[in-house]
Amino acid sequence: MYPPAAPYQVSREAVREFATAVKAGHSAHYDVAAAADLGYKDLVAPPSFAVVVAQRAEAAVIDDAEAGIDFSRVVHADERFTHHQSILAGETLQAQAILDRIRVMGAGAMVSTRVEITDEDGEARATVRSSILVRAEEAGDESAGKESGA
Secondary structure (H helix, E strand, C coil): CCCCCCEEEEHHHHHHHHHHHCCCCHHHHHHHHHHHCCCCCCCCCCCCHHHHHHHHHHHHHHCCCCCCCCHHHEEEEEEEEEECCECCCCEEEEEEEEEEEEEECCCCCEEEEEEEECCCCCEEEEEEEEEECCCCCCCCCCCCCCCCCC
């Protein structure tokens, strides 16, 4: 388990921008009155908004030298969300990453993490489970990513 990431303040603008980016068209993502009509105190973030908060916590795993993850060799494999309550604009959320498993696969490894997202009262908001494949560096691959002079 890693230390919690810095608290994340969910803003209306962030909810609106994310909803636009993922083409979430429900009015409760954009209009406070529409969200209130559904019983919410502010804008409702789209379900996948939890990734914004989770990635800040997952950075601790990526930056952990003991985990040995070279982010330039990462392929995103899977991400799953379990929502305990809706995420709303105006909330301050806390996220904490847990390294669940490292499974060696050939010369690479599958790294599975879990991020628990809570509100300022410690109430569970979402759990984000993610798996990444870390490809091994191949012999003679030290020039990978460099442009050739040809």
